[in-house]
Amino acid sequence: MTRDKQGKKPLELYIHIPFCEKKCNYCDFLSFRALPQVHREYTDQLCREIRAAGNGLREFQAVTIFIGGGTPSVFDPLLIRKIMETVGESFSLDPEAEATIEVNPGTLLRNKLPVYRSCGINRLSIGLQSADNGELAWLGRIHSFEDFLKTFQYARMEGFSNISVDLMSGIPGQTLDSWKNTLKRTAMLKPEHISAYSLIVEEGTPFGAIYGPEHAGSGQAADMGRGWPPLPDEDAEYKIYAYTRSYLDSQGYGRYEISNYARPGRECRHNIGYWTEVPYLGLGLGASSYVRGCRFSNVRDLDSYMSLDFAAGDGEEALAALHGPVQRLTKEERMEEFMFLGLRMVRGVSELDFAAMFGTKLTSVYGPVLERLKRDGLIRRDGVRIALTEWGMDVSNFVLSEFLL
Ligand code: SF4
Known part of the structure; x- marks a missing residue:
């Protein structure tokens, strides 16, 4: 980052x-x-x-x-x-x-x-x-x-x-x-x-x-x-x-x-x-966030939202109640997200970014999947980036599901 x-x-x-x-x-x-x-x-x-x-x-x-x-x-x-x-x-x-x-x-x-x-x-x-x-x-x-x-x-x-x-x-x-x-x-x-x-x-x-x-x-x-x-x-x-x-x-x-x-x-x-995995903070009713590797969502009920006391103390208690359970993503979940979200873009994902982020090569995690999708004409690789082909975009739901770990 x-x-x-x-x-x-x-x-x-x-x-x-x-x-x-x-x-x-x-x-x-x-x-x-x-x-x-x-x-x-x-x-x-x-x-x-x-x-x-x-x-x-x-x-x-x-x-x-x-x-x-x-x-x-x-x-x-x-x-x-x-x-x-x-x-x-x-x-x-x-x-x-x-x-x-x-x-x-x-x-x-x-x-x-x-x-x-x-x-x-x-x-x-x-x-x-x-x-x-x-x-x-x-x-x-x-x-x-x-x-x-x-x-x-x-x-x-x-x-x-x-x-x-x-x-x-x-x-x-x-x-x-x-x-x-x-x-x-x-x-x-x-x-x-x-x-x-x-x-x-x-x-x-x-x-x-x-x-x-x-x-x-x-x-x-x-x-x-x-x-x-x-x-x-x-x-x-x-x-x-x-x-x-x-x-x-x-x-x-x-x-x-x-x-x-x-x-x-x-x-x-x-x-x-x-x-591309930039952290985001959702503010307001029901908004979702992904910050410091954790995912959480604000309460969805307006009365509950309005009753929180952000002025008390430094507001931390109210924020905890607002955010509800916080999910820390595992390394595998973060890798999946990196692929699901990055491959939605025409430019695809960078193999170098993956290695920098996770300390391991993309091919060592997804090697067989990448080979199969490339053979079927659904992705293209130029040695630096991996992206969906036009056809891969047409059937993106299927292709992206292949990156589940
Ligand atoms: S009802 Fe839904 S789709 Fe219609 S304007 Fe409101 S948020 Fe948008």
Whole structure:
């Protein structure tokens, strides 16, 4: 792990805002609706947590901040300012830190964006999902494509020069043509970064009840009688996936991870840090962390979170209660993570980094697996790095599972 000039180790901060205006039909994230008063009380408690956590992590310097959710942009922007100020007071911050906030185009952003800029946020991640208003309605999103266009224009006018747009494939009623239209209308705006994830039907969501595994194979939603359109079939999904790669490539977006594309030099530093074992600290309800070789997650119940007393003593007792059981990863688990996360990136993993980190050669741990995957055309090795081939990326779930120890 490299250190800065003051000898501090890099740390990524993730800050969770668990509030949304309305729950989307596919969403199983920790998010819910709450009154503005709750937003304010949560922010106060979050700031107490940030101060207590910063006290105990003096050997680190924050190199990225990612305010995610939920929908951070439902907040009054002054609450976001307060959070950013508290981070600045509580952590040593890299002056060049990448600071991202996730925004929803349905949350009236015009007056919020200048506040974000003025408090040090330099990257926006806009959740669009689709340029088709019918598809957005099936997803239960609160915005239209036109809302997104306005948000994007305001953001540029405000001087944001690093914008990411989130898109979603595999959604009800989507066709290859509608996806092409979504990609085209997005790329025309020239955002610096595009994420294109496939919808995952999660149990316990409205989509789980309509499109869950018990209905798989029928090609029909359970509730077709009420007009829910079917999900794209496997063939359409594959065509969508293959088209995404080639179209975005033709528009100057390099794929740097299974689902992420960027203009040169605009890859998301926060994500790359996560995939390359940079420690990260999750702050706020339910946020996960990986610090000093240990993994832990904050409590997920809002009342329990709000009742913690970070002001008592140096806050250590409250932090221990917040983090719950801490899991120290074994060397084998860390090796698995190194491979799982690193191979998600197109550049793959470095054999030298593996040796430096674990004191043993990558080939002495994974030799037979590497030979087999290379023979099958799923990975490539150039003597320095190991990476998935295009085909390996297509079947990444299978390939990555081969690295379990
Ligand atoms: S806006 Fe995002 S976090 Fe909120 S319900 Fe929709 S998908 Fe979930």
